[in-house]
Amino acid sequence: MTLNPQLPLSISRTHRLQWEEAQQKFVILYPEGMVELNQSSAEILKCCDGVHTLTDIVGDLEQKFATSGLHNDISAFLEVALNNGWIQQ
Amino acid sequence: MAGYNNNLTKTTPPRWLLAELTYACPLQCPYCSNPLDYASYKAELSTDDWKRVLEQARKLGAVQLGFSGGEPLTRSDLPQLVKHARDLGYYSNLITSGYGMTEEKIVQLKEAGLDHIQVSIQASSQELNDHIAGTASFAHKKEVARLVKKHGYPMVLCVVIHRENIHQMPEILAMAQELGADYLELANTQYYGWAHVNRDLLLPTKEQFEQAEAIAQAFKETVAGKMKIYYVVPDFYEDRPKACMNGWGTTFLTIAPDGVALPCHSARELPGLDCPNVNDYSIADIWYESKAFNFFRGFEWMKEPCRSCDEKAKDFGGCRCQAYLLTGDMYNADPVCSKSDRHGVVQEAIESAKQAALAVEEKPLVFRNSKNSKLFG
Ligand code: SF4
Numbered sequence: 001m002t003l004n005p006q007l008p009l010s011i012s013r014t015h016r017l018q019w020e021e022a023q024q025k026f027v028i029l030y031p032e033g034m035v036e037l038n039q040s041s042a043e044i045l046k047c048c049d050g051v052h053t054l055t056d057i058v059g060d061l062e063q064k065f066a067t068s069g070l071h072n073d074i075s076a077f078l079e080v081a082l083n084n085g086w087i088q089q
Numbered sequence: 090m091a092g093y094n095n096n097l098t099k100t101t102p103p104r105w106l107l108a109e110l111t112y113a114c115p116l117q118c119p120y121c122s123n124p125l126d127y128a129s130y131k132a133e134l135s136t137d138d139w140k141r142v143l144e145q146a147r148k149l150g151a152v153q154l155g156f157s158g159g160e161p162l163t164r165s166d167l168p169q170l171v172k173h174a175r176d177l178g179y180y181s182n183l184i185t186s187g188y189g190m191t192e193e194k195i196v197q198l199k200e201a202g203l204d205h206i207q208v209s210i211q212a213s214s215q216e217l218n219d220h221i222a223g224t225a226s227f228a229h230k231k232e233v234a235r236l237v238k239k240h241g242y243p244m245v246l247c248v249v250i251h252r253e254n255i256h257q258m259p260e261i262l263a264m265a266q267e268l269g270a271d272y273l274e275l276a277n278t279q280y281y282g283w284a285h286v287n288r289d290l291l292l293p294t295k296e297q298f299e300q301a302e303a304i305a306q307a308f309k310e311t312v313a314g315k316m317k318i319y320y321v322v323p324d325f326y327e328d329r330p331k332a333c334m335n336g337w338g339t340t341f342l343t344i345a346p347d348g349v350a351l352p353c354h355s356a357r358e359l360p361g362l363d364c365p366n367v368n369d370y371s372i373a374d375i376w377y378e379s380k381a382f383n384f385f386r387g388f389e390w391m392k393e394p395c396r397s398c399d400e401k402a403k404d405f406g407g408c409r410c411q412a413y414l415l416t417g418d419m420y421n422a423d424p425v426c427s428k429s430d431r432h433g434v435v436q437e438a439i440e441s442a443k444q445a446a447l448a449v450e451e452k453p454l455v456f457r458n459s460k461n462s463k464l465f466g
């Protein structure tokens with residue numbers, strides 16, 4: 001599966017993104033499993049709200065963290081997330 | 090509670106809570122992981138007890154929650170507990186045989202906040218399914234699987250694999266695909282509890298395993314991206330044991346129907362653990378301080394060859410229940426390990442099952458029901 005930069009991204013129907021107080025981190029929950037996320041992965045996944053596209057997300061995060069050149073990292077991570085079934089288009 | 094935590098190993102908080110709501114079940118699977126003498130545990134926690142357990146475990150860090158049993162649908166307070174779990178932020182999994190499930194209930198549980206339903210099917214044909222389940226249930230199970238899907242749950246199909254159904258692997262895979270399963274769990278039988286009693290009749294040959302596994306692996310590639318397959322390996326044919334429970338008292342907390350807290354669901358079989366009850370202690374006390382949860386934490390308890398083995402952080406010496414059942418000593422290395430001087434018992438078990446398969450007259454399976462359970466009481 002490859003990412004379509006024009007289509008909005010959302011967390012998979014079968015998954016849930018959630019803040020865990022006890023672990024002080026975001027996790028992705030799915031049937032019988034869980035992935036603990038580091039801060040940057042969590043920032044990206046939080047943007048997958050069913051409205052924003054890859055291009056939007058790159059723009060938003062570059063603005064939020066007052067930086068540029070995030071496109072490749074973000075798109076590589078989202079590609080992995082898509083192939084793991086964490087997100088859908 | 091007396092502090093059994095020696096603090097030599099850092100204790101991690103529980104991540105998984107397995108709530109065995111009841112031992113009641115209309116099915117009679119001969120590999121059921123419930124204790125053989127389950128019929129002698131009649132007490133069941135009340136709704137309020139369960140709510141308290143859910144709250145306390147969540148506070149410690151548990152986030153994955155399994156409602157299982159027996160058949161959890163036999164508890165009429167299930168929707169209430171699901172709702173409570175959702176409010177607390179659990180990801181809740183219902184592990185059911187499908188028996189007693191209706192479309193109305195599926196909708197009601199969804200509204201209460203249930204995240205997913207795992208339906209178990211015993212085989213790919215009605216005749217065999219109903220024989221193994223000891224109950225006519227095949228058509229209904231398939232219908233439940235369809236309804237689960239229809240109402241937007243991730244659908245997890247679970248098939249326990251053993252000698253009676255292993256030849257159906259291609260049909261089982263086709264059935265999962267036809268039902269639109271998102272996840273398929275192919276769980277090779279683990280030989281504790283009832284499966285231990287029936288092992289001669291359930292353990293497939295090595296050739297059967299290898300053939301079935303090859304079929305499942307090839308299928309896995311064809312459905313990549315559509316269906317995820319969890320393949321639970323049959324450890325009798327491995328030369329290293331599994332890292333049981335991801336390490337004792339590190340991740341999993343099981344609460345039995347009567348409130349006894351277990352580091353693994355078979356731990357009731359082990360002698361001298363004095364497993365604590367949630368009616369007497371808080372979950373925090375149980376997890377951090379109890380004798381049972383500290384019993385096999387870390388590496389101090391190990392005997393040779395595990396004690397000086399460079400793989401001990403990988404498999405923690407394997408399964409304590411398997412060591413106990415097969416060697417009579419729960420401190421031994423899991424005999425599945427080829428470094429164990431008792432590895433021969435696994436070979437004997439394999440040989441004995443092979444002989445039983447060739448025997449002209451097969452012994453009957455011992456089904457899991459109260460009548461048989463009383464024999465073990
Ligand atoms: S394994 Fe079978 S008999 Fe045991 S609880 Fe599950 S459905 Fe019931």
Ligand code: SF4
Binds near residue numbers: 395398404422
């Ligand atoms: S000897 Fe013990 S620790 Fe080493 S691999 Fe075997 S079971 Fe694991």
